[in-house]
Structures are given as C-alpha cells and as structure tokens.
Amino acid sequence: MFDLKKLKGKSVALVGGAGFIGHNLALKLKELGAEPYVIDGLQVNNIGYYTSDYEKNINAERYIAFINERLSLLRKAKIGLKIIDVRDYHAISHAINEIKPETVVHLAAIAHANRSNKDPFSTFDHSLRTLENVLDVTRSKGIHVIYFSSSMVYGNFDGETVTEDRECNPMGIYGALKYGAEKLVIGYNQVFNLPYTIIRPSALYGERCVSRRVGQAFIENALVGEDLTVNGDGKEGLDFTYINDLVQGIVLSIIKSNSINQIFNITFGAARSINQLAEIVMEKFPGIKLHHKKRDGLMPERGTLSIAKAQKLLGYTPQHPVEKGFVQYIDWYKNFAESNPQFFKK
Ligand SMILES: NC(=O)c1ccc[n+]([C@@H]2O[C@H](COP(=O)([O-])OP(=O)(O)OC[C@H]3O[C@@H](n4cnc5c(N)ncnc54)[C@H](O)[C@@H]3O)[C@@H](O)[C@H]2O)c1
Structure with a gap:
C-alpha cells in the first residue's frame, strides 16, 4: 500500500x-522508515492540563497514564521531541530551521467544539496563531504543509453525503476557526506558492485518546458499571473513524504528489448512528443501559463524508468499520482496565 522508498x-x-493523532502518526511513520519529529507544548489536552488542578478532573489519573504511555512509546521508538509553545514564533522558527523537515503536519489546536465555544480566545491562540506561525516559517522553503481541519467546517449535513466541494457553513467557534484556517492555508499557497494538503477527519476513536468524545465516554462508563448517555435521540449518524485508518490517509498524503494543493475527507466513509455504537458497547458489557438527554443545539447534524476523492487520488482504503475498529478499541480498554484497576474505581 505504501511506497516505502518515498518514506525512507x-x-x-x-x-x-x-496529541492523540500525532503520536499514533509519529509511531507509524517511524515504523515505515521515515524520520518523524514531534513538536508539542504538552499543555493543551495533554500532561500539563491533566497534572494541574487534577483533583477537578475525575479522569485525570487515567489520562495521565495514557499520555505517559504515549511519551514512553515515542521515546522507545527514538522519535525526537521538542517541548515548545508554538504560539512563540521564534521558538517554532528555530525548531523548523533545526529539523529541516520536508513535510510539516499541523495538528495543534483546542480540538473540542464545546471547549472552543467556552474559551474562544485560547482556541484562536492555540489553533490559528500556531498555524500562522507555522505557515510563516515554512513559506518559500518548499515545505509541504498538511493542515488538520475538521468535518465541522461543513455545518449541518442535511442528510447528504458531503463531498469536499460542498459549501461550508460552520457553526460555533471551532468550525469557524477551522474554516478560517483552511482559507489562510490556501492564501499562503496563492501568495507564496506554499504546497499544502487539507485533511477533514471526523469522529475519531482509538488507543490513548484523552478527549472523551461520545464513544470513549460509553466505554469508560461501561467499565465502571455506569449506564450510557446520549445527547439527543441517538439516531444521528456520525462517520466514526478508527485512528489507524486516518493514519493510513495521512501517510498517503505525505507520499503521493497527488495530495498537493488538495482538500480530502479522510474518514471511514459511512456514517453509523450513535445508537448503533452504543449497541456494540452494550453487547460487550451486558447489563449496561442507554439513556437519552437533550441535544446540544450548537453541534451540527453530521453524517457520511464522501471519501471517493481520497480513494481515487491517494488510493486510500479504510479497513475498520465500527464492528472491527471499535471492538478492537474496547478490547484495548478492557485490557488496560484489568492491568490498572486503580484508574477505574467508581
Ligand atoms: N480527534 C478528532 O476526532 C478530530 C476530528 C477532527 C479534527 N481533528 C483535528 O486534528 C488535530 C489533532 O487532534 P487530536 O485529537 O490529536 O487533538 P489533541 O488535543 O490530542 O492534540 C493536540 C496537540 O496540540 C498540542 N498543542 C496545542 N496548542 C499548542 C501550542 N500552542 N504549542 C504546542 N503544542 C500545542 C497539544 O499539547 C496536544 O498535544 C486538531 O487540529 C483537531 O482539531 C481531530
């Protein structure tokens, strides 16, 4: 599937x-023979966040363990790590000049729609300020910049399968900043000829995530014997995507010249309802029940993202429907909970 010569x-x-996506991507790139280098401040949704005021966050101990495992895996794979705040222009400029990358993947952000709406200032700073710094230090150097956008740029899907050329109507701070960021990346291409790729993922799940989105909350509740709660009637579909599929799409975007100056949906490519996801969890944890509460009006109604373009131009072939990927994820969680029961007390 991958042309390893191009990665060597x-x-x-x-x-x-x-972060969640970044460390999984770094490990895969290293395994395939590339030389990934991690740059991260470790403060946002990371070790700094969970170790300060940790008594306020009931999941802190568990998430600190996940993040420590990430850092340990990176160390064992001999992947370089620079701890810097990318809002600092000089620090990121120095790092890029030292690493001399051929490709930069920009993942830094406040990666949560509801946290973004509660704190727009920080979201702008960590998401857009960091991106502008990266674009500015890479421009005119021929470095390929891969920007991580989101399915939230589309706004309500209105029941359709969305393609990349569909009009974007984002809702709330997170979606607006993602869309603005896409336009900034394209602006740098127009002015400085910066080669870019924009990736729009959706509803990711997988090992060592600490974001506690819906699927993760289901598993964590079930592990401590608590019922599952869905905002809304749960019939809404989401294009749940296993991290390994997304990583495959990014690796292909790094290798294939067809990715240059393109926007790609990289998801599993078929929405499943939240109720269906809950059923998978309930099958694995007999006795656990599902409850519904009021839906958050600022979350757009999403669904399937068409992956036809990524299939055609990149040869992207996701391998994990939820029956496979989500079950794999549940099994990983169960093993972790068995070895670390102290993190799963009610
Ligand atoms: N996880 C998903 O389901 C999903 C879906 C769509 C889009 N995305 C996007 O993908 C990207 C990565 O998501 P993730 O799930 O890995 O998020 P994450 O929160 O796990 O990782 C983000 C990383 O960025 C770092 N960071 C933030 N601000 C920084 C700064 N100022 N300086 C240095 N580092 C900084 C954090 O420390 C963290 O490690 C984000 O842009 C997110 O919006 C994620």
Whole structure:
C-alpha cells in the first residue's frame, strides 16, 4: 500500500504531535522508515492540563497514564521531541530551521467544539496563531504543509453525503476557526506558492485518546458499571473513524504528489448512528443501559463524508468499520482496565 522508498529517511515535523493523532502518526511513520519529529507544548489536552488542578478532573489519573504511555512509546521508538509553545514564533522558527523537515503536519489546536465555544480566545491562540506561525516559517522553503481541519467546517449535513466541494457553513467557534484556517492555508499557497494538503477527519476513536468524545465516554462508563448517555435521540449518524485508518490517509498524503494543493475527507466513509455504537458497547458489557438527554443545539447534524476523492487520488482504503475498529478499541480498554484497576474505581 505504501511506497516505502518515498518514506525512507523523510523528515516530517508533527506540530501538536504528542496529541492523540500525532503520536499514533509519529509511531507509524517511524515504523515505515521515515524520520518523524514531534513538536508539542504538552499543555493543551495533554500532561500539563491533566497534572494541574487534577483533583477537578475525575479522569485525570487515567489520562495521565495514557499520555505517559504515549511519551514512553515515542521515546522507545527514538522519535525526537521538542517541548515548545508554538504560539512563540521564534521558538517554532528555530525548531523548523533545526529539523529541516520536508513535510510539516499541523495538528495543534483546542480540538473540542464545546471547549472552543467556552474559551474562544485560547482556541484562536492555540489553533490559528500556531498555524500562522507555522505557515510563516515554512513559506518559500518548499515545505509541504498538511493542515488538520475538521468535518465541522461543513455545518449541518442535511442528510447528504458531503463531498469536499460542498459549501461550508460552520457553526460555533471551532468550525469557524477551522474554516478560517483552511482559507489562510490556501492564501499562503496563492501568495507564496506554499504546497499544502487539507485533511477533514471526523469522529475519531482509538488507543490513548484523552478527549472523551461520545464513544470513549460509553466505554469508560461501561467499565465502571455506569449506564450510557446520549445527547439527543441517538439516531444521528456520525462517520466514526478508527485512528489507524486516518493514519493510513495521512501517510498517503505525505507520499503521493497527488495530495498537493488538495482538500480530502479522510474518514471511514459511512456514517453509523450513535445508537448503533452504543449497541456494540452494550453487547460487550451486558447489563449496561442507554439513556437519552437533550441535544446540544450548537453541534451540527453530521453524517457520511464522501471519501471517493481520497480513494481515487491517494488510493486510500479504510479497513475498520465500527464492528472491527471499535471492538478492537474496547478490547484495548478492557485490557488496560484489568492491568490498572486503580484508574477505574467508581
Ligand atoms: N480527534 C478528532 O476526532 C478530530 C476530528 C477532527 C479534527 N481533528 C483535528 O486534528 C488535530 C489533532 O487532534 P487530536 O485529537 O490529536 O487533538 P489533541 O488535543 O490530542 O492534540 C493536540 C496537540 O496540540 C498540542 N498543542 C496545542 N496548542 C499548542 C501550542 N500552542 N504549542 C504546542 N503544542 C500545542 C497539544 O499539547 C496536544 O498535544 C486538531 O487540529 C483537531 O482539531 C481531530
């Protein structure tokens, strides 16, 4: 699937690379023979966040363990880590000049719609300020910048399968900043000829995530014997995507020249209802029940993202429907809970 010759020794800087997506991507790139380098401040949704005021966060101990495992895996794989705040222009400029990457993947952000709406100032700073710094230090150097956008740029899907050329009507701070950021990336291409790729993922799940989105909350509740709660009637579909599929799409975007100056939906490519996801969890944890509460009006109604373009131009072939990927994820969680029961007390 991958042309390993194109990856051998390729230097890739991952900005926000100690996060959920970034560390999984770094490990895969290293395994395939590339030279990934992680740049991260470790403060946002990371070790700094969970270790300060940890008594306020009931999941802190568990998430600190996940993040420590990420850092340990990166260390064992001999992947370089620079701890810097990318809002600092000089720090990121120095890091890029030292690493001399051929590709930069920009992942830094406040990666939560509801946290973004509660704190727009910080969201702008960590998401857009960091991106502008990265674009400015990479421009005119021929460095390929891969920007992580989101399915939230589309706004309400209105029942359709969305393609990349569909009009965007984002809702709330997170979606607006993602869309603005896409336009900024394209602006740098127009003015400085910066080669870019924009990736729009959706509803990711997988090992060592600490974001507690709906699927993760289901598993964590079930592990401590608590029922599952869904905002809304649960019939809404989401294009749940296993991290390994997304990583495949990013690796292909790094290798294939067809990815240059393109926007791609990288998801599983078929929405499943939240109720269906809950059923998978309830099958694995007999006795657990599902409850519904009022839906958050600021979350757009989403659904399937068409992956036809990524299939055609990149040869992207996701392998994990929820029956496979989500079950794998549940089994990983169960094993972790068995070895670390102290993190799963009610
Ligand atoms: N996880 C998903 O379901 C999903 C879906 C769509 C889009 N995305 C986007 O993908 C990207 C990565 O998501 P993730 O799930 O890995 O998030 P994450 O929160 O796990 O990782 C983000 C990383 O960025 C780092 N960071 C933030 N601000 C920084 C700064 N100022 N300086 C240095 N590092 C900084 C954090 O420390 C963190 O490690 C984000 O842009 C997110 O919006 C994620």
